[in-house]
Amino acid sequence: MDQAIVVEQLVKRYGDFPAVDGITFAVPHGTIFGLLGRNGAGKTTTLECCIGLGKPTSGSVRVLGLDPTRARDLARMRPRIGVQLQATSLPEKANVREVLVLYAAYYGIAPRAAEMAERVGLGDKLDRQIAQMSGGEQQRLALALALQHDPDVLFLDEPTAGMDAFGRRILWNEVERLRDAGKSIVLTTHYIEEAERLSDRICVIQRGKIVAEAPPAELVARYGGDATVSIVADGFAPGESLDGLGTWTLAGAKWTLATRGEPGLALAAIVTHANEIGATITSLDMHRPTLEDAFIAITGETIGEAE
Amino acid sequence: MTLLRMFAIQTKMNFVWYFRRDGEMMFWTLAMPVFFLVLFSFAFSTGPNSGSATFLVPGIIGAQVLSSGFWGVGVMLATFREKHLLRRVYLTPMPPWVFFGSLVVYRMVLLAAQAVILVAAGALLFHVRITGNPLEIFAILLLGTATFISLGTIIGALARTTESANNIASILTVPLAFLSDAYVPIDRFPHAVSSALRMLPSTQFIDTFRDVSTHGAPLAHYGAWIGALVLWTIAGTVISARTFRWV
Numbered sequence: 001m002d003q004a005i006v007v008e009q010l011v012k013r014y015g016d017f018p019a020v021d022g023i024t025f026a027v028p029h030g031t032i033f034g035l036l037g038r039n040g041a042g043k044t045t046t047l048e049c050c051i052g053l054g055k056p057t058s059g060s061v062r063v064l065g066l067d068p069t070r071a072r073d074l075a076r077m078r079p080r081i082g083v084q085l086q087a088t089s090l091p092e093k094a095n096v097r098e099v100l101v102l103y104a105a106y107y108g109i110a111p112r113a114a115e116m117a118e119r120v121g122l123g124d125k126l127d128r129q130i131a132q133m134s135g136g137e138q139q140r141l142a143l144a145l146a147l148q149h150d151p152d153v154l155f156l157d158e159p160t161a162g163m164d165a166f167g168r169r170i171l172w173n174e175v176e177r178l179r180d181a182g183k184s185i186v187l188t189t190h191y192i193e194e195a196e197r198l199s200d201r202i203c204v205i206q207r208g209k210i211v212a213e214a215p216p217a218e219l220v221a222r223y224g225g226d227a228t229v230s231i232v233a234d235g236f237a238p239g240e241s242l243d244g245l246g247t248w249t250l251a252g253a254k255w256t257l258a259t260r261g262e263p264g265l266a267l268a269a270i271v272t273h274a275n276e277i278g279a280t281i282t283s284l285d286m287h288r289p290t291l292e293d294a295f296i297a298i299t300g301e302t303i304g305e306a307e
Numbered sequence: 308m309t310l311l312r313m314f315a316i317q318t319k320m321n322f323v324w325y326f327r328r329d330g331e332m333m334f335w336t337l338a339m340p341v342f343f344l345v346l347f348s349f350a351f352s353t354g355p356n357s358g359s360a361t362f363l364v365p366g367i368i369g370a371q372v373l374s375s376g377f378w379g380v381g382v383m384l385a386t387f388r389e390k391h392l393l394r395r396v397y398l399t400p401m402p403p404w405v406f407f408g409s410l411v412v413y414r415m416v417l418l419a420a421q422a423v424i425l426v427a428a429g430a431l432l433f434h435v436r437i438t439g440n441p442l443e444i445f446a447i448l449l450l451g452t453a454t455f456i457s458l459g460t461i462i463g464a465l466a467r468t469t470e471s472a473n474n475i476a477s478i479l480t481v482p483l484a485f486l487s488d489a490y491v492p493i494d495r496f497p498h499a500v501s502s503a504l505r506m507l508p509s510t511q512f513i514d515t516f517r518d519v520s521t522h523g524a525p526l527a528h529y530g531a532w533i534g535a536l537v538l539w540t541i542a543g544t545v546i547s548a549r550t551f552r553w554v
Contacts, residue, residue: 051398052397052398053394053397053398053554054554075400078398078399078400079400081398083398085391085394085395085398089390089391089392089394089395090392090395091320091324091325091392093323093324093325093328093329094320094323094324098320098323098324101316102316102317102320103399105309105312105313105316105317106313106396106399106400106401107399107400108309108312108313108400129328
């Protein structure tokens with residue numbers, strides 16, 4: 001078994017609406033798999049089908065070789081998976097310590113409340129009640145609950161939605177640490193930066209279908225388009241020394257080079273050329289294709305922010 | 308061992324989270340029933356029934372059993388689902404019986420506390436005397452609680468939202484409290500009506516409980532009703548188990 005998770009031809013319909021419409025992917029052990037897409041693309045539904053919260057209309061899901069639609073398999077799966085869900089899902093009057101102690105009891109392990117709280121930056125908030133915590137703090141507690149029993153597979157649904165920069169850094173570091181410890185992780189996100197930083201492979205989901213799947217760098221290389229270097233300089237025109245770098249276009253006073261090569265080298269050559277012909281540079285701009293460019297090229301739309 | 312510890316901690320947390328830290332809940336549970344007792348005792352004291360407090364103490368305890376099942380468990384479960392608490396615990400290895408069992412223990416202990424307070428208030432204020440066999444009183448109280456918790460769980464299983472669970476619980480609890488011999492003696496109704504009302508499990512439970520506790524009647528006299536309550540409990544449990552949704 002070299003795959004932690006295998007999803008094949010997964011379909012989940014709500015009435016006539018196909019929330020997930022034939023999704024296939026596999027997550028190798030010890031890797032982070034990012035499901036990237038807009039809100040409502042079908043990421044959460046896919047994840048819910050993996051953890052037994054949703055029953056697939058058709059298709060199959062295997063987590064650690066187990067089928068979450070079968071009660072017996074699901075029971076064997078539960079101690080081995082950790083889940084962080086989107087919405088608040090803890091009693092308002094409970095405090096951090098109590099929740100960690102109770103969840104330790106659910107898994108039959110010794111509670112590690114102080115240690116876990118410390119790990120997610122809540123070390124000084126053990127007695128804080130859920131109702132008095134910010135959304136980000138609740139999300140970090142949810143992560144601690146997902147990790148306390150040391151699961152083999154982690155499912156994180158929009159783990160940093162509503163988190164501040166501090167919480168986001170804690171979560172990202174923790175997720176990377178877990179991957180390095182050999183855990184397999186599936187995360188859904190609509191934050192490009194998060195998907196790019198964490199994922200070994202990214203799967204772009206749009207309207208319930210996978211529209212692209214590859215490591216982040218490969219998605220950018222394949223779909224991100226050319227790098228560009230733009231220059232506005234008095235008396236500038238591309239000369240012989242710049243031939244072969246790529247394609248030049250002129251818009252107003254701005255010359256733009258689209259290149260498949262290394263834009264830094266092209267930029268250096270352009271500056272040298274401008275100096276040689278005595279052109280005074282007014283502005284100079286370089287743009288390397290990003291995952292966001294790739295996302296827009298793939299889906300034909302921007303990812304948008306959470307409302 | 309692991310399961311016992313899980314059960315113990317879950318039960319303790321039920322008390323801490325849903326009772327001790329919830330002032331409103333404490334008030335409704337501990338003070339309101341006594342308030343009802345005093346209010347209704349004075350309201351009915353001019354009537355022919357001289358022992359109105361003696362009638363009311365078991366009646367109010369019985370009504371509390373009903374609302375404990377319908378509100379305390381039924382509506383609570385719907386709230387848990389709406390707030391996504393259910394789906395979260397569903398993801399853990401906790402067996403469902405631990406979750407439901409700890410809720411039942413929690414409600415039963417609260418009911419026992421309510422019963423003790425009402426009996427004490429009845430004795431102090433209105434000289435109500437509980438003459439029945441304590442074991443039999445406990446047995447019928449336990450059975451009634453099981454019946455109405457299992458029926459209440461159906462509300463929690465079928466209601467889509469907290470709001471609809473609230474509506475169902477209100478529609479059931481309020482009329483039943485008045486039609487089941489809890490607050491008002493149903494013998495005041497025409498015979499045909501009171502006979503019909505005695506087919507309700509709520510009436511059968513409250514009448515049995517009252518007769519056993521304040522009249523010292525032997526529980527064995529109520530075999531048919533006890534059998535019916537057991538059947539209701541089984542039906543409620545089976546329907547709940549079949550229809551309950553965690554998500």
